Amino acid sequence: MSxxxxxxxxLTELRGAFxxxxxxxVRPLEQEYTREYWGPSLDPEAATPxxxxxxxxxxxxxxxxxxxxxxxxxxxxxxxxTTLLVEDAAASGMRLAMVAVAPPNPAGxxxxxxxxxxxxxxxxxxxxxxxxxxxxxxxxxxxAGSDAQSIRTQAVLDGxxxxxxxxxxxxxxxxxxxxxxxxxxxxxxKRAAGGITAFVVPREQYxxxxxxxxxxxxxPAELFFDNARVPADHVIGEVGMGFLExxxxxxxxxxxxxxxxxxxxxxxxxxxxxxxRSRTAFGKPLAKFQGVSFPLARSKVDxxxxxxxxxxxxxxxxxxxxxxxxxxxxxxxxYATTEWAYEVxxxxxxxxxxxxLMREGPIERVLRHLRMLRVVEGASEVxxxxxxxxxxx
Amino acid sequence: MKIxxxxxxxxxxxxxxxLRDDDSTLDREAADGVMNELDEYAVEExxxxxxxxxxxxxxxxxxxxxxxxxxxxxxxxxxxxxxxLVDDSLHGxxxxxxxxxxxxxxxxxxxxxxxxxxxxxxxxxxxxxxMVAERLGLPQVTFAQKxxxxxxKVAIQRQTEYGYDDVEAELPAVVSVVEKINExxxxxxxxxxxxxxxxxxxxxxxxxxxxxxKLGATAAWTKVASFAARPPKAAGTVVTDxxxxxxxxxxxLTEQKFV
Numbered sequence: 001m002s003x004x005x006x007x008x009x010x011l012t013e014l015r016g017a018f019x020x021x022x023x024x025x026v027r028p029l030e031q032e033y034t035r036e037y038w039g040p041s042l043d044p045e046a047a048t049p050x051x052x053x054x055x056x057x058x059x060x061x062x063x064x065x066x067x068x069x070x071x072x073x074x075x076x077x078x079x080x081x082t083t084l085l086v087e088d089a090a091a092s093g094m095r096l097a098m099v100a101v102a103p104p105n106p107a108g109x110x111x112x113x114x115x116x117x118x119x120x121x122x123x124x125x126x127x128x129x130x131x132x133x134x135x136x137x138x139x140x141x142x143x144a145g146s147d148a149q150s151i152r153t154q155a156v157l158d159g160x161x162x163x164x165x166x167x168x169x170x171x172x173x174x175x176x177x178x179x180x181x182x183x184x185x186x187x188x189x190k191r192a193a194g195g196i197t198a199f200v201v202p203r204e205q206y207x208x209x210x211x212x213x214x215x216x217x218x219x220p221a222e223l224f225f226d227n228a229r230v231p232a233d234h235v236i237g238e239v240g241m242g243f244l245e246x247x248x249x250x251x252x253x254x255x256x257x258x259x260x261x262x263x264x265x266x267x268x269x270x271x272x273x274x275x276x277r278s279r280t281a282f283g284k285p286l287a288k289f290q291g292v293s294f295p296l297a298r299s300k301v302d303x304x305x306x307x308x309x310x311x312x313x314x315x316x317x318x319x320x321x322x323x324x325x326x327x328x329x330x331x332x333x334x335y336a337t338t339e340w341a342y343e344v345x346x347x348x349x350x351x352x353x354x355x356x357l358m359r360e361g362p363i364e365r366v367l368r369h370l371r372m373l374r375v376v377e378g379a380s381e382v383x384x385x386x387x388x389x390x391x392x393x
Numbered sequence: 394m395k396i397x398x399x400x401x402x403x404x405x406x407x408x409x410x411x412l413r414d415d416d417s418t419l420d421r422e423a424a425d426g427v428m429n430e431l432d433e434y435a436v437e438e439x440x441x442x443x444x445x446x447x448x449x450x451x452x453x454x455x456x457x458x459x460x461x462x463x464x465x466x467x468x469x470x471x472x473x474x475x476x477x478l479v480d481d482s483l484h485g486x487x488x489x490x491x492x493x494x495x496x497x498x499x500x501x502x503x504x505x506x507x508x509x510x511x512x513x514x515x516x517x518x519x520x521x522x523x524m525v526a527e528r529l530g531l532p533q534v535t536f537a538q539k540x541x542x543x544x545x546k547v548a549i550q551r552q553t554e555y556g557y558d559d560v561e562a563e564l565p566a567v568v569s570v571v572e573k574i575n576e577x578x579x580x581x582x583x584x585x586x587x588x589x590x591x592x593x594x595x596x597x598x599x600x601x602x603x604x605x606x607k608l609g610a611t612a613a614w615t616k617v618a619s620f621a622a623r624p625p626k627a628a629g630t631v632v633t634d635x636x637x638x639x640x641x642x643x644x645x646l647t648e649q650k651f652v
Contacts, residue, residue: 010589014580014585017579076583
């Protein structure tokens, strides 16, 4: 029997240390600054220095980007281990905790950076691994969202430099990043099959356009590449292989998105259960009405199902080499966790009633974030497309 | 330099603590066990001294089987080796018996410096470091908010109500530390993995050559005669302000002899 659902002891110990870190160092900052930065007059940019502070402190304490190998400033933590930390950060309910581990936030170091030549690591890997710099992932364009291979940004080799022209939009952390991973067409005939290349482009080579205010608390930006130039060695992996390189890291990314959705769902359920136990209406606690308690019980079912999808995906990524074979599982996990977590948050909001709608309440922000997760990093419909393909459809 | 850090597993600081009905000792099963918070500062200080001066850090604990988790945590933080004294006959030992057991274990291992947290969050007596020093015949420099080792001397800033005293002692010596001294590190994943390979010596009372008659509840000089649960919170007095709220509160405080 090789089926074993137990969490390794060292990961349980690591979670304990991370929980101490969150309670001792992040919780006080969260409490002190919540009203200032996330109150009714929302000013997300004002929180940037605070977010940087948490990021650097978490890196010093050993929890930031722990999945990177030691040579890249990380701890060589498994995808399962990282998944558990992402879940715990989200389950804490603290906004600032969400930056403490890095993924799935694209501001943190993408493992794609490890495909850069070794002499560029001190410029592009170590500064983001230690939380001193951040990056962004520039794929989406005004005319290419889910259909990513339709991007129009082009890169042309000019001597020993690549010249990049095009527009990216909806780029998370676009305004603050020190550099971007940029996907551009290098062979218009081949496109996804060998014609799209990933480059690393420093901030001084592109222009940040409009901040694109959306429903979440972190606002993406437009990026303009107008004859942006990078040396020929600033290619991630092989020329033309940008999509294939990205694909091999996508599965872990789906596990981290799932873990965040799972953690946020746990936070919503814990909060709502506590609220319904203490809030009285019609002479008894809300929790004593089945109309209130049954939706929360359903949420518990969803959460346990999400948990095992996420842990199983993480385990498969850790133990199986063939990324393509896992893509179906990754899509199932991304689809199920983000869709179900949104429903869990929606039921929690309903249990809170009017307070659930309030900016100052615990649920409203989480619901907005979870709504976003159903769209970003592969919309739910894109996941269904991948899942349908695994059925030969 | 060979440094010992004595640590204790205590019930989680935030958990409701209770005494056992059968023998009036602390119910250690009722709550999660964690490393006594001040002991984390002691471990951190030992690690910093060893990093600065070279040397080895050995973590020493006395406690039930699951206190091994606390030894492991210290090893994950960076300590080199552990000693865990565990035996049913230790159950119910008071501070005096604890100091006897720890002193014997420490004496057999020749440390240059022994570091304690200045108190535990369960018993809060702050006497064990002093008792151990006395039994070992070593100088005790306690309540340190800063520790420096220079050759054969240890110099500390002893925290006081008015500031601090500078105190020095010859090594070997016993030091206890307060939380002002440093910021304890968190066990990292690398540290946790490394800790798995570090040696932990598990000793029984017989292994340590201790006299069982001096240990446990029957040998304790102090005894819990009886205990009772904290009474439930009584309803408070509500003062309704009808323009004279201040005067009413002042009257109440005077009646209660607060002012």
